[in-house]
Amino acid sequence: MSGNPVERLGRGTTDLVVDLGGLARFAGRVVVAGSGRPWRLRRLLDEVFGIGVLSISIIGLSGLVVGLVLGLQGYNTLVRFGAENSLGAVVGLTLIRELGPVLTALLVAGRAGSAIAAEIGSMVVTEQLDGLRMMSVDPEDFVVAPKAMAMVISMPLLSALFITLGLFGGMVVAVGIVGGDAGIYLTSLESSVEFREDVLGSLVKALVFGVLVALIATWRGYTAEPNAAGVSAATTSTVVASSVSVLIFDFFITALWRV
C-alpha cells in the first residue's frame, strides 16, 4: 500500500466495487448454470447430506440449549411482572423472528460455509477446476451450483428445526424446572405467533441468509489464491464476511419489513 490516504481510500473503494461486481456476475453465472439441464440431482443430494444432514446435531443441540436459556431468562424477567404465563409467547417470538434464522445462519456459516470455501479453494490449488474445464465440464455447474443450491435448501429447514427444538427447550424449562403448565405455555405460544408476520418472515430471513452464506462461501473458495495460505484466507474470510453480512442483512430486513 503506497500513496497518500485519499489515494488509498480510492483504491480500497475500487477494489470493493470490483469484488462486489465479480460476486454479482459469479452469482448470475451460477444461477444460469444451475438452473439448466442436466439437473445433477446426485451431486445436489450429496451436498444436502454434507451441509444439511451433518449439521443437524450442532443445530439441534444449539437450538435446544438456546431454548432452555431463553426459558430461564424469560421466566426470571416475567415473574417480576407476574406475567410468567406469557413465557411461551416470549420464547416463541424471540426464536421465530430473530434467534432461529440468525443463529442457524451463523452456525451453518461456521460449520458448512467454511468447509465449502476450503473444498473449492483446495480444488483451485490442485488445479482440479482447470481439469474439469479441460474435459469441457463447467465447474460452476458441476461444483459450485450444487453446493450453493444445497445451502439455500438446507438453511430454512435447519432454521425450522432449530426453532422447533428451541420451543421444546423452553417448554422443558416451563414445565420441568419452574413448575408451570404445558397447556399454558402452548396456548400463549399459539395465540401470539402469526403466520404472515412471524413464520413467513422467519422463512424469508432464513432463505436470504442461505443465499448470502452460499454465495460468499463459494465465491471466496472460487477466487482463492492458488496456494496454501490462499485457502486458509478464503476459509477465514468466508466465516467473517458471511457472519457480518448475515447480521447486517438481519437488521435491514427487520427494519424495512418489521419481521
Add this chain to the structure above:
Amino acid sequence: MNVSPLRDLLVGCFVLAGLLSLAYLSVTLGGLSYRGPGGLQIHATFDEVGGLKPRAPVVIGGVKVGQIKSIQLDGDLRPRAVLDVDPAVGIPVDSSASILTSGVLGDQYIGIELGAEEDVLKGGDEIQYTQSAVILERLIGKVVQNLGADSE
C-alpha cells in the same frame, strides 16, 4: 462420490423433519388452519372492540369454531369485525356475538350465543345482536362516579 442408499435415506429424513417443523410452525402456531376459501364469512358491528385483534378466536360454548379475519371502521365510524367461521357449524340468524375476555388479563375473543331460529347465517350476513367489550377503565370510572354521588 459413491452412491449409498443409507445416505439418501438420511437426506430424505432431514428434508422431512425440516418440512414437518415448518408445517408445525405454520399450521399449529401460525394459525393457518382456519384460513382458506372454505371459511364462511359473517360480519358483526360493535360500539367498542377494546383489545380485540385479528386472529382472535370465535367460540361457541367454549369451543373454537373460527377466528377474526379483520376489524375495520364502517361508514358510520363503528368498528366492524369480519368473522371467518367453519361453514359446517350452522349459526342461527338470531344469534348474538359478545366480546369476552379470558381471565382477568387474558386475550379477548368473540363468544356467540346461539339463537332459536331455524335459518342459519350465510356468507356475508350480519350478526344483528352484538355486545361490546367491557373497558376496565370506564367501569372503574363509573364505579368511582357512583361512589362520589352516594357520599354527597
